[in-house]
Amino acid sequence: MSKVVIVPCSGIGKSYGTVAREGAYVVTEDLRPDTTQRVPLSLLVLGDEQAHADVVGAPSITIDGCKLACATKMVTESGGTVAHDPSAPLRASLAVLDVYRRHRDLKPAGIAELNEGGQKLAQALAEEVVTLVDALSTADSLPLSQNDGGGAGDGGQNA
Secondary structure, eight states, rough: OOOOOEEEEEOOOHHHHHHHHHHIIIIIIOOTTTEEEEEOHHHHHHTOOOOOHHHHHSSEEEEESTOOHHHHHHHTTTTTEBBBBBSOBBBSEHHHHHHHOOOOOOOOSSSSSOOOHHHHHHHHHHHHHHHHHHHHHSSSSEEEEEEOOOOOOOOTTTO
């Protein structure tokens, strides 16, 4: 199986965007470097051919920082697939705010450098992503959706 592609939010200037990127780094560099690869959202937006080929050729896990769900939308608009199990709870499009709701004690602050709560939230996010990566790695063929652009609803609270 090809590597699972992780596409995080690029919400520059937003704490939740920073949490998304930091969580993706933890997964791709520390926790699952052999089974994952990170594709920057900015490269998809710019039409980078290699980034496009990466998301088209492998299942993707998106990490959205706000309700706009840009990572999920760009993967699907690029012809990629956001892996998911329609019977839930496995859905490979994660929203940082949803993870925050499960860990309310980890309030992120900071942009260039996250506070301790933000760093711990990024770690919690990474652990949820790893659960999805492991499920995708063991379930050779989970259903894939090319129209899975929702679900990152944070009510506009991308602080």
